[in-house]
Amino acid sequence: MDKHMKLLRSLDKARGGARVTEKEWDQKILPRTLKEVAKEHGLLGSCDPENPVNSDPQLADAFFKAGWDAAVRLGFFCPDTESVIRVEEDELARELERVPSNFPLGQGPEQVRVPARRPSDGVQPIYCSPLSIQMDEELYVPLVQGILSSRLVDMQEGPSIDTVMGSPLLAHTPYETFGGIYEAHLRKEAQWRAGRVGIGNSLVASSSTHFGFLAAFNLFEQPQLCLCLNPASLKVNYTTFHKAFVTNELGGYVRSESPTMVGGYTGGAETTAIGSIATDLLQFPITGAALPGSPSYEILYAGNCGRKGLWAQSIATQAVTRNTSMPLMKTINQVSGPFTEMFFLETIAGMTAASASGQAFTISPRSAGGSVKNHLTPLECWYNAAVFKGAAGMSLEDANTVCKEVLPRFEGQLFDPPKGRSFRELYDIRALTPDAEYLEMYLKMREYAEGLGIPMPGDGVFC
Amino acid sequence: MDDILAKISEAVYEGEEEEVVRLVSQALEQGTDPQTIIQEGGVPALSRLGEDFNNEEVFLPELMLGGDCMKALVGLVSPHLGSDQGAYKGKVVIGTAQGDLHDIGKSLVATQLSIHGYEVIDLGTDVPTNVFLDRAEEEGADIIAVSSLLTTAQYYMGDLIGRLNSEGRRNRFRVVVGGGPVGPDYAREVGADGYARTAHLAVKMLDQVMQNEPGTALVIEA
Structure with a gap:
């Protein structure tokens, strides 16, 4: 009941809070407050794109203090009630003492514990795959079977499907409710085929509203992870509360994600990092999320493997992981696609920075920016996992050196990235084997990563 | 006169809507040509904003905020324009499809259109087809x-065009x-008039789409 009470208190605040319009929040309250806070803490102008992974712990701590101030001053905006859910400073401090520092997901031998990590932590993070990239429904089972055939993958989230038995999976309709059920059955089939029964799930990928989630979450033995996607940083909506109540009752854990954008409502790289920290600090007190995640993307190319995206995300991650005991997740958004060298290079930059900065958990890949249907194969997933886990224990200075080495090789293409090829083009889907040329590229890029000082764990299939 | 146009431009750039209203009213009272107020007061500020954003x-x-100021400016000068002088290139009703709460991409497109001469009515997110x-x-x-950022919501694009056809x-x-x-x-499949990959390209695409009759051709900016 304790967890339910927290959600009820948040809902009460959402109903009774001061009314502001979403436009006021987006255009004035949020950006101006973040800028004020950054100015007060002397952080404006501290972004250093030449060194995309911060290695100054004092700067990370200064960002934490600024993020804390922003969290207390702002709270979360609730679009459903057009009001603000505020959290007092003592309440924030009390709640953050209660965040679980680790928690289990999945069952039996497949169960994993999500650990809180700190920068340069030698403890390996948890890798969940793939993101909700759209696939033809007939490709769902073979693709997931392929992905889960490597033990580098600890948990499953995506992909997403856009049809259910040939009918369109329409948002806000009973198709979506059935979509959740249908996806659950496809997952179970694929996990069984891969010999991974009991693996933890982040649910559900094909329906971002509560309809699909409510239909599917109790079809799995708990504990599982509940996927809540909020529209933007420092916002929470009723959909998240619907999901959180059910998750609490069934014994799962909430993962609440709210993206920040460099260039978007949160402003430049410094204020975006502060907005991201504030969002992560407020998730547990407001939604009870055991796994908060406010990734930072760059609005101009919708990814975060460029310099400012890397910098904002890595300093925000370091700030939270150095000063709290909460496990933290953020996604890495590649914009290039499968069978492109750029994809591997983006992955090295994003995953190395994330792992060295103390992220506990990630879900990836976002191959081809997640915008091209069927552009996903198992090899991208395994490569992401190997870099994320291999970079555990790496110093921030070394992570910065790695990023500086790879960035010049792809950053010129961030605005017009190669989309690569599809699962059908790159795999023999019946045999679940990759095209020889693609396999050669994958193995070569593994060697390249190892040459940069990342000890890449084997995928158990090809190496 | 140049001075007041420069002040209008600065106020639009700074997003000070009340100041824009005050200065534009003053300029109109002084007999400044309405098209000049738009072209030499508002447009340079928006071009500068677009450049600085990039x-x-x-x-x-x-x-x-700059887009809102331009809207206020055009609203004030429109009644003073001759009947053959449209203040806008076209009127756009924009929103995110039903079931989708993502608003940043849509807002960026709405703003880019607004600062490039379109009158924009933003319906927000999760907008039903009707x-x-x-x-x-x-x-x-x-x-x-x-x-739409969600596959589950993009279907409503096809529904919307289908309804226009059937009606x-x-x-x-x-x-x-x-x-x-x-x-x-997908744009081709549902019979759309235009598709653009980015907000910046959306302006270019819409300029071309406005040259075509509805439902006769597809303009792609990818």
């Missing part, structure tokens, strides 16, 4: 622009689509 010197909130159609009719819009109204509105999972092939 250089990461200003951000989405400043861009949106609301798009009703508001487009009420507003006398030229264009319906639908965004014999396809020749009333140009329909343009965009968003993460939406691509040129």
